[in-house]
Amino acid sequence: MCTLAHVFELAGLATIVFTPMKDVAERIKVPRALYTAFPLGLSLGKPGDKEFQHKVLKWSFSLLEEPKGPVVKEFPDQITVAEGNQISCPLPPRMNPSLHPAADEAEALYAAYTRAYSKRNRTSIGMQISAEQVPEALQKFAKIVDGEHWAEVGFPNDSLGGSMYGTVHDIRCYYEELACELADGPISPWATEEWFYDQTKAGQLILEARKVMKENGADQSLWFGLATAGR
Amino acid sequence: MSVFGKDETAIQKFASSMPLPEFEKTAFVKPKPLHEAKIALVTTAALHLDNKLGFELGDSDFHYEVLPRSARDLKLGHHSVNFDRGGFAADINVVYPIDRIEELAENDIIGAVADNHYSFAGNQPSTVSEIRLDSGPRCAREMIKENVDIVLLTGT
Numbered sequence: 468m469c470t471l472a473h474v475f476e477l478a479g480l481a482t483i484v485f486t487p488m489k490d491v492a493e494r495i496k497v498p499r500a501l502y503t504a505f506p507l508g509l510s511l512g513k514p515g516d517k518e519f520q521h522k523v524l525k526w527s528f529s530l531l532e533e534p535k536g537p538v539v540k541e542f543p544d545q546i547t548v549a550e551g552n553q554i555s556c557p558l559p560p561r562m563n564p565s566l567h568p569a570a571d572e573a574e575a576l577y578a579a580y581t582r583a584y585s586k587r588n589r590t591s592i593g594m595q596i597s598a599e600q601v602p603e604a605l606q607k608f609a610k611i612v613d614g615e616h617w618a619e620v621g622f623p624n625d626s627l628g629g630s631m632y633g634t635v636h637d638i639r640c641y642y643e644e645l646a647c648e649l650a651d652g653p654i655s656p657w658a659t660e661e662w663f664y665d666q667t668k669a670g671q672l673i674l675e676a677r678k679v680m681k682e683n684g685a686d687q688s689l690w691f692g693l694a695t696a697g698r
Numbered sequence: 699m700s701v702f703g704k705d706e707t708a709i710q711k712f713a714s715s716m717p718l719p720e721f722e723k724t725a726f727v728k729p730k731p732l733h734e735a736k737i738a739l740v741t742t743a744a745l746h747l748d749n750k751l752g753f754e755l756g757d758s759d760f761h762y763e764v765l766p767r768s769a770r771d772l773k774l775g776h777h778s779v780n781f782d783r784g785g786f787a788a789d790i791n792v793v794y795p796i797d798r799i800e801e802l803a804e805n806d807i808i809g810a811v812a813d814n815h816y817s818f819a820g821n822q823p824s825t826v827s828e829i830r831l832d833s834g835p836r837c838a839r840e841m842i843k844e845n846v847d848i849v850l851l852t853g854t
Contacts, residue, residue, distance in 0.1 A: 468742045468820065468851050468852075468853040469718075470719060470822075470826045470829055470830055470834065471740060471742070471818065471829060471834050471837075471851060472849075472851055473721050473724065473725065473830075474829070474830055474834035474835055474838060475740075475834070475837075475838045475841070475849050475851075476724070476725040476726060476727055477725040477838075478835060478838035478839070478842060479727060479838075479842060480727060480838060480841060480842065480846060480847070480848070480849050481727040481728075481729035481735075481847060481848045481849070482727075482848070482849045482850075482851060483848070483849070483850050483851065484851045485850070485851065485852050485853070486853065488710075488713045490710070490713050490714045491713050491716065491718065494718050495718045495719070495721065496721055496724045497724070498724050498725065498726050498727075506704070506706065506782065507709065507781065507782065507854060508743075508776075508781060508782050508783070508785055508786065508792075508793065508854045509782075509785045509792050509793075510741075510792065510793055510795075510852035510853065510854075511791060511792045511793075511795050511798070511852070512792070513792065514784075514785045514786075514788035514789035514791075514792040515788055515789045517791075517798070517801075520791055520792070520795060520798050521798060521801075521802075524795065524798055524799075524802070524850075527850065528732055531729050531732060531848070535726060536724055536726040537724045537726075547706065548704045548706060587770075587790075588770055588771050589748065589770060589771045589772055589773065589790070590748075590773070591773045591774040591783065591786070591787070593748075593773065594777055629755075632779070633777075635779070636777055636779065639779075639783075640783065640787070643783055643784055643787045644787045646784070646787075647784070647787050647788040654784050654785060654787075654788040654789075656704070656782055656784070656785070657704050657782045657784065658784055659782075659783070659784030659787065660782055660783075660784060692779050693779070694779065695704075695779055695780050696779075696780050697704075697705070
């Protein structure tokens, strides 16, 4: 991002970088940067808070008044992971006893997912599977927990690592996107990730499958990326 | 950098020791007054249209995607498991403030919103030579052709 600012400015465009990395902006001598002490992934600070986002933009525009650069200005408000609130989303009761509880949960949440999708008209699912395939994908992880070998539960063997990683990415997107629809109040940093792994049957199942793989000698490249570092 | 997940101390420690490309001089353009300026967004969040393949994993994808002004059906191509996607899932503007700059144009605070905006992958090799010498300058030419004055750069 800071490199692009140099390239664009050299070509004749005025640039403003929004960055939580003050040290990087200063060391790379970026033309104009607004240092925002927000967690990664939140350039404008608070999702769903127009007023806050406009305040960040207004501060950034004040950099255009500076006569020379490089110049880094600090946005006064900070957001930390620690101060975030947990989200509370109602989870469905058992609907179809023939399915694993996690697959049953995912199927029962499909209506919430489609509501979220139709409201925002976008999804980041699609690295490996579709939203409709989430329950079926969870059944594969259930088989791993039940003792079947991870290479034999239905993931393509020629791209096992990428396929499992992409599948978990899509399952997590499914849950995190619908959580934004079900949750009351603002979405704090990491709140949807914590809800997924700590509260849902799907998240718990993936953590359990990851543990089983690790304990049974699966290569780290297969199990490590199935959950956030530190889990 | 997202490998550190929510560990903010580790992120800052890594950032302070991260090797960076050197720029001997900092070019610094005197911009038009804001209320006359056309603004484009460029993000390194690897956003892409729903019907496009997007970006490869790893640090060898130097290309950029064009995001038309009206597009909101965007996918977040930053796939790291250690990245918090909740903010983007809730509100595209927290990464890509397209609705906010539309509001600023409606209120005559900025001159205009560009017809096209751009997205790169944030994960680049430490030399950054490709985006510095190839795709970056090409993207700049596209914006200049469209008479963009100011570029807002956001990342993940």
